[in-house]
Amino acid sequence: MTILVTGARGNIGGRLVSLLAEGGHRVRGSARDAATLRLPEGVETAELDLTDPHGAERALRDVETMFLYPTRGDLGPLLKIAHGTGVRYVVLLSSPAAYDAGEYDQPIGLVHREAERAVEESGLPYTVLYPSWLASNTRRDWAEQIRSLGRVGVAHPEAQVNPIHLDDVAEVAAHLLTDDRHRGRMQVLTGPRSMRLRDVVTVLGDVLGRSITLDELTEEQAIEQRAPWMPEAILRTLLAVTALGVGVLAPVTNNVERITGHPAREFAEWARTHRADFE
Incomplete structure (x- = not known):
């Protein structure tokens, strides 16, 4: 039988x-x-639009388990086809935004909640993954500034996050798709420790072998300096949630180790692997 991975470019x-x-x-x-x-x-390879699943039967042929990437739109029709073609289990990638204070009723949280609702209503057995703050957020948000200026602007640098290595998320998903021992309704995944955003910048500097200047921004300064692809409303929500993390430890779970058999990787390991992105 086949395992289907949607969002395979991600x-x-x-x-x-x-x-x-x-x-x-x-x-x-x-x-x-x-x-x-x-x-x-x-x-x-297969061509598949999750929210307009014309021809989805071909992509789902002989599929037993499926990794589902969240997207805007109605996943119900796709999941109905999946149920009819014999898919037996789904792993849905979600986000703590689906339940966290300040996010669950905002655009990002609502997208994830709608995806979760569709999976639950499909009748298919499933597990929802909730990875903590992705280590790759640093590349998305900071890499260009660090490369070009050697400094980075951060709002609420004392806020605490728990960076998770993307390989750990992928490994957990792989175990769930191929082994039924840990197929609970949800798995909350985190890295090994809570870190201030300020300390995440320090670790990046250590990996690069040079100091990175951190410029503390007000929320309005962060809004003014946002990347063109980032909608203002989304960034305001993210900043509000970040503010809630000032002086508050980010959650830590042992689920990565429990499922994969090895401890969650440190942020520094991810940074070393992706060092070139910041140079």
Whole structure:
């Protein structure tokens, strides 16, 4: 039987495809445009729009378990087809935004809650993954400033987060898709420790071998300096949630180790692997 990984171009989906293929599993990776996929040799590709699943039967043929990437729109029709074609289990990637104070009733949280609702109503057995603050957020939000200026602007630098290595998220998903021992309704995944945003910047500097100047921003300054792709309303929500983390330890769980058999990786390990992105 086949494992379908939707969002196979993504940071987590792409790594998950590789892990499953390395483990000898039959894997199919999907994207809206299959021509954009660059997957390991032997991995099948499929064209699939999660919210307009015309022709989804082909992508779902012989699929037993499925990794579902969250997206805006109605996943119900796709999941109905999945149920009818014999899919037996789904892993849904979600976010603590679906339940955290300040986010669950805001746009990001609502998208994730709608995806969770669709999976629950599908009748398919499932597990929802809630990874903590993704280590790759540093690359998305800070890399350009660090490369070009050697400094980074951060609002609420005393706020605490728990960076999780994306490989740990992918490994947990791979275990759940291939082994039924930990298939609870949800798994909250975190890195090994709570860190201030200020300390995350320090670790990046240590990995790069140079000091990175941290400029503390007000929320309004952060809004003024936001990247063009970031909607103001979304950033305001993220800043409000970040403010709630000032002086408050971020949650820590042992679920990565419990499921994969190894401790959650340190943020520094992710930073060393992706050092070139900041140089």
